[in-house]
Amino acid sequence: MKNRPMSDGSWKLIEHTADIRAEVTGSTLEALFVNAARGLTGLLYAGPTVRAETEIDLVLEGGEVEEILVDWLREILYRKEAEGLVFVRAEVEELSTESLKVRTFFGSVIGEEAPEVEIKAVTYHGLSVERNDSGFTAKILFDI
Secondary structure (H helix, E strand, C coil), rough: CCHHHHHHHCCCCCCCCCCCCEEEEEECHHHHHHHHHHHHHHHHHHCCEEEEEEEEEEEECCCCCCHHHHHHHHHHHHHHHHHHCEEEEEEEEEECCCEEEEEEEEEEECCCCCCCCCCCCCEEEEEEEEEEECEEEEEEECCC
């Protein structure tokens, strides 16, 4: 599989034997969450053009920021699988260690190319979210 980092460098793939492991960065926790969703979308679609058509307000609750991040990415994956919607962008209204309140914008694929892999799940295995000098870094494993 090709390593398709995002143009701003906030997403890269890390070598893994069986699944897909990614490292995501963001200057803020909110940016980290948005970059993670953008990176997942890049894995799910091999370069589609989408137009934001559907606005969905989401509230996700959890006990830790890692749990909320997994739930957030699972929601993006669910919308793709169940409704055929592609994540376009998000406006994070509130993010804490207990909840995420976000306005999301989804669209439909125009000129879809088949993805190189099919992601079955977002996992907790090896999951980490860490604060560093430049903001935040997360490592996420996707089951393929």
